[in-house]
Structures are given as structure tokens and as C-alpha cells.
Amino acid sequence: MPTLSQLQEQIDRLEGTQRRKLRTAPICDFIDKALPYNGLPLGCIHEVKSRDLASAIAFAALLSARIPATGSILYVAPDRSLYPPGLLPYGIRLEQWLHIFARQPDDLIWTVSEAIRCPQVNAVLAVMKKTDLALCRRLQLAAESSGATGFLLGNATSAPVASAITRWRISSVNGPAGRGFDEAFWELELSYCRGGRPGKWMVAWRNGRLEAFRFLSKVPIRPVRPNVFLPASAKAG
Amino acid sequence: MGRRMLCLYFPSLAMDRLQREDPTRKLRPFAVTREIKGQPCIDAVNLPASGAGIRPGVRLADARTVLPELDATPDDPIANARVKQRFIEWCGRYSPLVADDGFGGIVLDILGCAHLFGGEAAMLQDIQTRIRRSGYRLRGAIAGTLGAAWALARYGKRVIVTAEQLHDALDPLPINALRLPERIISELRRLGITSIAALRGIPRQSLATRYGSEIILRLDQAFGHAEEPIAPYRPPSPYRALRTLAEPVGTVSAVQYVLLDLLKEICARLEREHDGARRLNLDCYRVDGTAAKCCIGTSKPVRSVTHLMRLFSEKLDSLDAGFGIETLVLSVPNYDEFDPEQISFPQFDPDQGDTELDGFIDRLGMRLGFQSVCRFHIQESLLPECSVEFQPVTTAGIPHAIWPDYRVRPVCFIDPPARIEVPAGSSDTPPAQFQFGHRLHRIVRAEGPERLTTEWWRDESQPWESRDYYRVEDDRGDRFWIFQERHPTRWYLRGHFP
Numbered sequence: 001m002p003t004l005s006q007l008q009e010q011i012d013r014l015e016g017t018q019r020r021k022l023r024t025a026p027i028c029d030f031i032d033k034a035l036p037y038n039g040l041p042l043g044c045i046h047e048v049k050s051r052d053l054a055s056a057i058a059f060a061a062l063l064s065a066r067i068p069a070t071g072s073i074l075y076v077a078p079d080r081s082l083y084p085p086g087l088l089p090y091g092i093r094l095e096q097w098l099h100i101f102a103r104q105p106d107d108l109i110w111t112v113s114e115a116i117r118c119p120q121v122n123a124v125l126a127v128m129k130k131t132d133l134a135l136c137r138r139l140q141l142a143a144e145s146s147g148a149t150g151f152l153l154g155n156a157t158s159a160p161v162a163s164a165i166t167r168w169r170i171s172s173v174n175g176p177a178g179r180g181f182d183e184a185f186w187e188l189e190l191s192y193c194r195g196g197r198p199g200k201w202m203v204a205w206r207n208g209r210l211e212a213f214r215f216l217s218k219v220p221i222r223p224v225r226p227n228v229f230l231p232a233s234a235k236a237g
Numbered sequence: 238m239g240r241r242m243l244c245l246y247f248p249s250l251a252m253d254r255l256q257r258e259d260p261t262r263k264l265r266p267f268a269v270t271r272e273i274k275g276q277p278c279i280d281a282v283n284l285p286a287s288g289a290g291i292r293p294g295v296r297l298a299d300a301r302t303v304l305p306e307l308d309a310t311p312d313d314p315i316a317n318a319r320v321k322q323r324f325i326e327w328c329g330r331y332s333p334l335v336a337d338d339g340f341g342g343i344v345l346d347i348l349g350c351a352h353l354f355g356g357e358a359a360m361l362q363d364i365q366t367r368i369r370r371s372g373y374r375l376r377g378a379i380a381g382t383l384g385a386a387w388a389l390a391r392y393g394k395r396v397i398v399t400a401e402q403l404h405d406a407l408d409p410l411p412i413n414a415l416r417l418p419e420r421i422i423s424e425l426r427r428l429g430i431t432s433i434a435a436l437r438g439i440p441r442q443s444l445a446t447r448y449g450s451e452i453i454l455r456l457d458q459a460f461g462h463a464e465e466p467i468a469p470y471r472p473p474s475p476y477r478a479l480r481t482l483a484e485p486v487g488t489v490s491a492v493q494y495v496l497l498d499l500l501k502e503i504c505a506r507l508e509r510e511h512d513g514a515r516r517l518n519l520d521c522y523r524v525d526g527t528a529a530k531c532c533i534g535t536s537k538p539v540r541s542v543t544h545l546m547r548l549f550s551e552k553l554d555s556l557d558a559g560f561g562i563e564t565l566v567l568s569v570p571n572y573d574e575f576d577p578e579q580i581s582f583p584q585f586d587p588d589q590g591d592t593e594l595d596g597f598i599d600r601l602g603m604r605l606g607f608q609s610v611c612r613f614h615i616q617e618s619l620l621p622e623c624s625v626e627f628q629p630v631t632t633a634g635i636p637h638a639i640w641p642d643y644r645v646r647p648v649c650f651i652d653p654p655a656r657i658e659v660p661a662g663s664s665d666t667p668p669a670q671f672q673f674g675h676r677l678h679r680i681v682r683a684e685g686p687e688r689l690t691t692e693w694w695r696d697e698s699q700p701w702e703s704r705d706y707y708r709v710e711d712d713r714g715d716r717f718w719i720f721q722e723r724h725p726t727r728w729y730l731r732g733h734f735p
């Protein structure tokens with residue numbers, strides 16, 4: 001069917017994203033299958049939100065660690081609350097990361113738009129409280145031209161990103177009893193995906209990869225005694 | 238050796254400065270006073286005051302009996318020095334070697350500079366008209382030695398003296414022109430030796446035995462038999478380029494045009510000498526005798542014109558051109574060795590594009606400050622507040638400390654920790670619930686305690702002895718890092734787990 005493929009190409013050209021030829025990063029098997037691109041598309045803007053920002057940062061960090069390129073990863077934020085040792089279980093390489101501290105909103109927007117334009121940047125993780133349609137569109141165009149991937153992080157109160165290719169909502173859930181705090185249990189909601197369908201998955205971050213987990217009971221039983229744990233230094237001191 | 242020195246002398250710097258501050262002082266009798274033996278004495282007077290018979294040297298109280306309406310202000314040596322410093326900086330547009338002569342004047346080494354301003358006479362005329370236009374009286378002289386120029390500026394009639402005319406010009410001057418101590422001058426005067434010619438008639442040997450070697454040195458310095466170095470105010474940067482414009486410019490695009498020209502010149506030299514700039518200063522001299530400065534820094538040695546131009550263009554928007562800029566000087570005070578690179582085809586060399594990231598980091602640093610552009614560095618410490626350092630990209634990287642897997646830490650860190658309300662009675666065990674803000678968190682799971690004590694080698698005083706950290710999960714699935722402090726028992730929120 002030559003006419004159909006020609007039409008498809010024409011639509012792709014108009015959409016500007018060329019989604020069939022997009023580079024992608026794998027998330028995990030069952031989510032990749034649900035996405036129209038066979039993975040997370042690179043060179044575009046994604047919105048990642050969670051209740052308290054920590055889950056959003058961790059999810060964006062684990063996605064950016066899967067980008068198959070050796071560029072830098074920039075974290076742009078108005079404060080210095082990021083604690084990189086907490087991200088180590090999510091597979092990040094610290095030497096790849098740059099932390100940029102921009103207190104003024106104008107500086108932050110300038111930094112993000114310049115960073116996304118730089119071809120040596122793999123991914124930009126930005127904590128932006130306020131965005132508007134023109135800014136989002138500009139970021140999207142810059143990302144398409146340079147190939148950098150933008151993750152705009154937010155919590156429940158931050159403004160929605162108008163032109164994101166995908167929008168993710170991450171809610172922490174209670175995991176099964178006896179699981180450690182280096183594992184994470186999330187309800188991963190894909191609330192918007194351009195050219196695809198929204199979806200919702202229960203996932204666990206375990207042993208360096210995302211897996212599905214079955215939600216056993218709504219409220220897990222509280223352990224009677226906490227797992228007592230003393231580090232070596234405390235015993236010595 | 239053929240040096241040419243230009244000396245500038247301000248006969249009444251303090252008076253001119255004060256009259257410039259308040260122009261109405263020119264119209265009424267006004268004096269500058271200086272305290273001598275605890276009493277204000279008159280140091281300088283303006284025209285109306287001297288017309289009324291007030292002379293410098295008398296006490297202010299005596300002068301006021303003659304002229305009750307005499308207005309007087311004490312001298313301020315610091316303000317005088319500031320004015321002179323401004324003129325020293327401004328004279329940088331004529332010569333790179335400008336110095337304070339140590340006697341209230343300015344000296345310029347103008348060898349090889351005068352022809353740029355139409356010869357020595359035109360150059361001196363130019364300096365004098367510009368400084369006089371700003372309200373300061375000024376005398377200047379040019380001679381082959383610093384001593385001679387100094388003497389001519391203060392006591393001479395001729396202002397430009399060549400090497401052949403030096404003896405003729407200096408001989409009739411009084412001996413005060415030799416920069417001698419007051420004691421020697423008064424003794425020589427007592428002996429009837431008042432001019433330099435008379436002093437030169439005395440055999441050097443007997444002068445030296447009677448008055449010491451200083452008098453011989455000053456004579457030799459004035460006539461060029463002894464070297465006299467000057468200490469230029471700013472050691473001129475080895476990388477320095479200058480453009481003097483025919484017409485003053487006031488727009489950013491015009492300054493950019495000149496700057497591009499200057500950068501091309503500097504970068505060509507940097508490349509030839511295998512150096513890269515770390516810091517560049519652009520000095521813009523305005524027509525009204527003031528200067529605007531613009532300074533950029535880089536995280537790595539750079540000699541790319543486009544990169545430096547981009548860094549400058551972000552700064553130039555805030556440049557104040559005033560009444561117009563007529564001279565631009567670009568200098569490189571800091572530079573590092575930067576070896577030439579083999580040019581390769583980009584498809585064979587994946588690292589080729591790295592320069593673009595460096596350029597971006599430099600521009601970030603210029604806008605936000607380099608302390609805001611950081612890499613993470615993990616330190617050897619168990620305390621959460623000490624184990625991560627934000628290290629500016631300009632500093633060299635140090636290897637990370639090892640981070641063991643069992644040390645589970647949050648992603649968002651709250652520093653200083655936030656107080657949380659916990660029901661009484663839960664001490665040494667994780668609480669059943671805690672309140673942070675308006676929300677009550679019911680805890681369903683907890684890990685801990687992890688007891689962290691202060692590190693004895695840290696000298697910042699920490700009021701606490703040990704903190705018991707717990708990792709807790711509430712009924713919604715949100716996970717927190719909280720700790721308990723004892724004596725008195727207090728609970729704090731320290732961070733969020735994903």
C-alpha cells in the first residue's frame with residue numbers, strides 16, 4: 001500500500017516528531033509494548049509528577065540512565081534538596097550528572113532552554129513550578145533539534161506541561177511486607193501519550209529493574225517489631 | 238637608552254576637588270584647612286579668598302578675624318588619593334605604564350605611545366585639556382628621565398624637553414626640583430646654593446661626604462646617569478589589545494563590532510603562543526574621563542573567538558556607555574597553557590563536540606555564578622549532611638568515596654531538618670504516627686534505628702550527640718526519613734524516599 005505509507009510519512013512530517021524513526025529508551029517489557037514507540041521516545045519533553053517529588057526524580061533518573069549515549073545529565077532546580085546517594089540504587093552514574101542551582105525563575109527557564117539546545121546533553125531534569133504553552137512548545141522544538149530529552153518534574157501543585165509527549169503520574173504505594181527501603185513500589189499512571197493510549201501499571205523497582213507486582217492487600221499489616229539495624233560505626237562508637 | 242617620561246602635577250588637587258563637589262564654593266571665599274599642632278591652618282585658598290588677603294599657612298581663626306564669612310573645609314587625603322587613582326586608571330588609555338610618582342603626581346612612560354596621539358606636544362595637550370575640562374588644574378611635562386619630567390612639571394617653563402636640551406632646561410631650576418628632603422634643601426639654601434646649576438658646580442665627592450649619597454642619586458636620576466624604574470599601577474597584561482575610535486560610540490552593536498576585532502587579535506596571539514584565556518577584562522573609556530569595566534571568566538582555557546564573543550555579549554547588554562565610549566582595551570589577566578589540538582574528522586572522533594558543552598557551562602557560570610554549576614562529590618562521612626558536597630565545575634575532580642549498599646538514603650534531603658509532632662511516649666521506638674504541617678501520617682512500616690553520632694574531627698559545634706534515624710512508610714505509601722534527638726526528645730523529618 002504505497003499511498004497509505006506516503007500518507008503516514010506526510011502526517012509524520014506535519015507532526016514533526018517522526019515518531020516511527022524516533023530513538024527510544026527501554027522502560028520495561030510490558031510498558032514498552034503499550035507505548036506506540038516501543039519505548040520512551042528521546043529528543044522530546046516528558047512530564048513526570050508525583051506527590052512529593054522524590055518519586056518523580058527517581059523515575060526520571062532511572063529513565064535517563066537508560067539513554068544509550070554518553071552525554072551529560074543536567075539537574076536544574078531552584079534549591080539544593082537533591083541527595084544523589086539516594087539515586088545510586090536507580091542505576092545513575094554520578095560523574096555524568098551536573099547540578100545547576102537557579103533560584104530565580106527567569107534564570108531557571110533560561111538554563112533549561114539553553115541546556116536542551118546543547119547536543120552534548122543527554123537529558124535535562126528540571127523542577128519547574130510555572131510553565132506556559134509557548135515555553136513548552138519552544139522546549140519541545142529545541143529537544144527535537146538537539147536530541148536531548150527533557151523531564152519536567154513536578155509535584156501535585158505544579159502547573160501542567162502543555163506540549164509534553166508523555167505525562168506520567170507516579171504514586172508510591174505500600175509494598176508487600178518485609179521489603180526494604182532501597183526498593184520502590186509505584187502505581188505508574190501514563191495519563192497522556194501522543195499517538196498512544198493512557199495506561200496504568202503497578203510496578204516495583206527491584207534489583208536494578210522495573211517489574212510488575214501484584215497488589216496483595218490494601219493495607220499491609222504493620223510489623224510488631226521494627227527490623228533493628230545498627231551500622232558498624234554505631235557499634236564501635 | 239632613550240626613555241620618554243610624562244609627568245603630571247596637580248597644583249591644587251584638594252581645592253579643585255572640593256570646588257567641583259560644590260560649584261558655589263568658587264564664588265565665595267573658601268579655604269581648605271589642615272590641622273597643624275592641633276589647630277586648623279589654611280592649606281589652600283580660592284581666588285575670592287586670596288583677593289581678600291587670605292594666604293595659606295595662617296591659622297583659620299586668624300583668617301576668620303580678617304574675613305568672617307570665610308568658608309573652610311578640612312582636607313581629606315583619602316578622597317584626594319581616590320581622585321588621583323581615578324586619573325591613573327584613566328591615563329591607561331595613553332600608555333600601558335602609568336604610575337603614582339609618590340609626590341602627589343602621575344608619571345607615564347610614553348616611549349612608543351606618543352605618535353598614536355599625534356606626537357608628544359599633541360598628546361600632552363590632549364591630556365591637559367581633558368583633565369582641565371573636568372575642573373582640575375594640571376601641569377605636565379615630558380623629558381627623557383622621570384627626575385627631569387618631575388622637576389619641569391613643577392618648576393619648569395618649558396614642558397617638552399629632548400635629551401639634548403636637558404641640561405639647559407634643568408640648570409636654572411631651583412634645587413627643590415630635585416626631590417630632596419626638606420633638611421638638605423634648607424641647608425643648601427643657607428649656603429646660597431639655590432639652583433641646580435650651582436649645585437652641579439660643586440665637586441660630587443664633597444657633596445656626598447657632607448649630605449650623603451641621596452643628593453648624588455637624585456642628580457644622576459634627573460640627568461639620566463642613574464636608572465629609575467617606575468612601578469606601574471597595574472602590571473600590564475601580556476595579552477592586551479587597544480582600539481581608539483575616531484568618534485565615541487554608544488550602542489551595544491558598535492561595541493560588539495570593536496570587541497570582535499580585539500578578540501580576533503588576542504585569540505590569534507593566544508593560538509600562536511599555545512595559551513588559552515581564563516579571564517578577560519574589557520575596559521571601556523568614556524569621553525567624560527570615566528571608565529566602564531566588563532569582565533568574563535571561563536571554566537577551561539579558551540581561545541575560540543565565537544565562544545568568548547558569546548560570553549561577552551551576555552554581559553554587554555548591561556554596559557553603561559554614558560556619554561559615549563572612545564577607547565576600548567581588552568586584556569587577559571589570567572591565562573593557562575592550552576596546547577594545540579589535532580583537527581580530526583567528526584565522524585572518527587566522538588569527543589569532538591565536547592567543546593560545545595564547555596561553552597554552555599561557561600555561559601551558565603557567567604549568568605548564575607560558577608558556584609551554582611556543580612558536580613556531586615561523595616565524601617568519606619557517615620553524617621548525611623556532610624557526605625555529599627556540591628563541587629563547582631571549575632575545581633578539579635577528586636575520586637568519590639565508596640558508598641556501601643546498606644546505607645539507604647532518601648532522594649530529597651531536608652536541610653535544616655523540619656520539626657514533626659509525634660505523640661508522647663514513643664521514645665527509642667519508631668512512632669505510630671507523626672504530624673507534619675496539617676497532615677497526620679499513620680506509619681505502617683519502619684526500619685531502624687540507625688544511630689549516627691557526631692564526628693569528633695569536625696570542629697563546627699554540633700549541639701547534639703547522636704541521632705537515631707528511622708525509615709518509615711505511611712498508610713498512603715509515602716516514605717520518609719525521620720530521626721529522633723534525645724535530651725530533650727525531639728523528632729525531625731530529614732528526607733523523602735521515592
